Amino acid sequence: MNDFEYRTVYITQKEYISSLADLLNHPNVPYVLEGICGFVIYEFYDEIFRLYHTFNIDVQMKASNDPEITQRARDLRVEREQLLNPMYSSSEAFDKFGYKLQCIDLKIRILNVQKSYWKIYELMKLGSSRINGIDVKHHPFPNDIEVRIKLYRKIGKKTKNLYDSLLLEWQNWMKEHHATISLKGAIFQEKEVTLALNLGEIYEDYLAMLLVTLRHFRKELAIRDFSIDWED
Structure with a gap:
């Protein structure tokens, strides 16, 4: 170490x-x-x-x-x-x-x-x-991760639209900078949102930007906390 x-x-x-x-x-x-x-x-x-x-x-x-x-x-x-x-x-x-x-x-x-x-x-x-x-501990393979977002309440259409809007803005921003990270999908459940991502070789700034955005809008997005899991 x-x-x-x-x-x-x-x-x-x-x-x-x-x-x-x-x-x-x-x-x-x-x-x-x-x-x-x-x-x-x-x-x-x-x-x-x-x-x-x-x-x-x-x-x-x-x-x-x-x-x-x-x-x-x-x-x-x-x-x-x-x-x-x-x-x-x-x-x-x-x-x-x-x-x-x-x-x-x-x-x-x-x-x-x-x-x-x-x-x-x-x-x-x-x-x-x-x-x-x-903490995010990068492993060479696989490069698929999940951002698990715990919610403190059930979200409605207005909150889901805000998730969609922020995620679209984030994706468009990454395209402008040719980022090697992509959103594979977003799953909305009653008390949890799961974002499936695929990381490229250069991803740190773009992943950090996503997490900061979630933190900044945590009240509007009904976020209690969030964590990152590596897919097996």
């Missing part, structure tokens, strides 16, 4: 971004992907993160004890937060004692065994202090 590293990717709504142009041109942002429902996916990365974003405790400790490295890490954090200034400058970004909140609503951890890394998506939300998490 010590050989595994992880990279953090951020998902936020456009309203929290100081300047989309600045984000696109920032030297520490290798890519930006505009998603659906006003969401933006981007990575903020520096080579120094390889010393921190690793499961090798010895490497982590050595970096933490180096004053130059720790100062550089602090400076990078300030730069990253400046990109989301509308969020972090708000009074809602602080608790009642004045401490800054992480403003992370959801963590999606995707493990790629073949490439020996975790890709961790953090859904940024103003004022959020309770982090929910979901």
Whole structure:
């Protein structure tokens, strides 16, 4: 496990971004992907993160004890937060004692065994202090998975139409970006919705976008929770 590293990717709504142009041109942002429902996916990365974003405790400790490295890490954090200034400058970004909140609503951890890394998506939300998490462990074969959505009530035609609309928007968005992930079908039952997906080689951003959308509209979609199962 010590050989595994992880990279953090951020998902936020456009309203929290100081300047989309600045984000696109920032030297520490290798890519930006505009998603659906006003969401933006981007990575903020520096080579120094390889010393921190690793499961090798010895490497982590050595970096933490180096004053130059720790100062550089602090400076990078300030730069990253400046990109989301509308969020972090708000009074809602602080608790009642004045401490800054992480403003992370959801963590999606995707493990790629073949490439020996975790890709961790953090859904940024103003004022959020309770982090929910979901793990996706990628296996080479099969590439079929099911997203199982538990409902807290029976849904009617209006809610089903919202599911259909969001799924269609997600599929059209993926086609624009030539994503290698497809929706094989959606099964609606009394207290559960099952989405059958087929993953391609590059799927992480697109699967994360789907899960974030479900999280964002959980009340309207009557979602209690959801999980991912690999088909045998």
